[in-house]
Amino acid sequence: MRKHKKNFIPTLLFLYMILMTFLFYFSQKIHKNRNLEKFNIIMDPLSKNHFVNEKIIKNILFSRIEKIGQLCILRMEQKLNNYPFIKKSEVFLSTDGTLNIKIWQKEPILRIKNGNKEYYLTKESGNLELSSFYSSKVILAKGSFSKEEKKNLSDLVKTINSDDLLKYQIISIKKTVSNLFILIPKIGNHHIILGSLKDLKSKLNKLKAFYKQYLNKIDINQYKSIDLQYKDQIVAKKR
Secondary structure, rough: HHHHHHHHHHHHHHHHHHHHHHHHHHHHHHHHOOOOOEEEEEEOOOOOOOOOOOHHOOOHHHHOOOOEHOOOOOHHHHHHHOOOOOOEEEEEEEEOOOEEEEEEEOOOEEEEEOOOOEEEEEEOOOOOOOOOOOOOOOOOEOOOOHHHHHHHHHHHHHHHHOOOOHHHEEEEEEEOOOOEEEEEOOOOOOEEEOOOOOOOOHHHHHHHHHHHHHHHOOHHHHHHEEOOOOOOOOOEOOO
């Protein structure tokens, strides 16, 4: 009896291995012969920009591919992730043969112009080339910026964009020759002297307080500049 049990276990394992091998090759044969007829492209709803569309994704992936058996998921994701405007991608195959492609786009928060060179700055403070397909409506910054300054500019723009008043008022940032930073508003013919990129929260709070008190009560065009560099005060100069 024990001898039969000893022989039975290896035989069962052997049959199991044969079955798994058969199923594997059978599945491979089915996928190899299945035409790529269905695919589903999902754009992440939190990606507010439109640098990537279905046509671009199809051109990246499907220009020379006809059958699912020829597809390599990891290779497809690598191709997508190498596209400069794609932050992350996920590719997976459904049981019905549908190829699902999910895309997260890179999100610029600032457009930088330095002489003839222009590019975007992303949320992660990375450089992103301009697109011939789509232009993102973000704050413009003029000047040459160091890596540390880009990080501070990213923090500055995030703070501006998170405020209901400032995000509609500040349209541009300029770096002067003396390495001071100036904000250009949408309303009014004045400029806002920010100074250095330190104590940004305190400076912007002073600017908000000034705007809330005076923006709709006086002729803002009579001011030449609003200086935020001084502690606990605002220096507004008239023309």
